[in-house]
Amino acid sequence: MPDVKLSEAASAVRERAYAPYSAFKVGAALRCDDGSIHVGCNVENAAYPEGICAEGGAIAAMVASGGRRIVEIVVCGGERGPCTPCGGCRQKLREFGAPGMPVYMIDPAGQVLLVKTLGELLPESFGPESLG
Secondary structure (H helix, E strand, O other): OOOHHHHHHHHHHHOOOEOOOOOOOOEEEEEEOOOOEEEEEOEOOOOOOOOEOHHHHHHHHHHHOOOOOEEEEEEEOOOOOOOOOOHHHHHHHHHHOOOOOEEEEEOOOOOEEEEEEHHHHOOOOOOHHHHO
């Protein structure tokens, strides 16, 4: 189960999402290897789909603060089922997280809907170590 602070952070930042086109708000909160929490929300754009995903926003916040390693992430989507990271975000997460990293998908109330490892979401992935 994800840490309560991480789930609460993902749910709270979801409410600040900018989703005037899809009306589908997403929040993400990740924990860095130093214990710090970084959040992001989706930000849509009139030039759809040139928006920013919640996971990418959280990763950018982590990198901007000096972090380089994700140990877990919580993604908070809608009420209709788990909001899994898109393909691009799975690869972005792989840049900073190991295949065994847990990815928790929760609803806005904090209920865990699905738990997968990054390796399950992105099998046989290409990561930084692939470049030698």
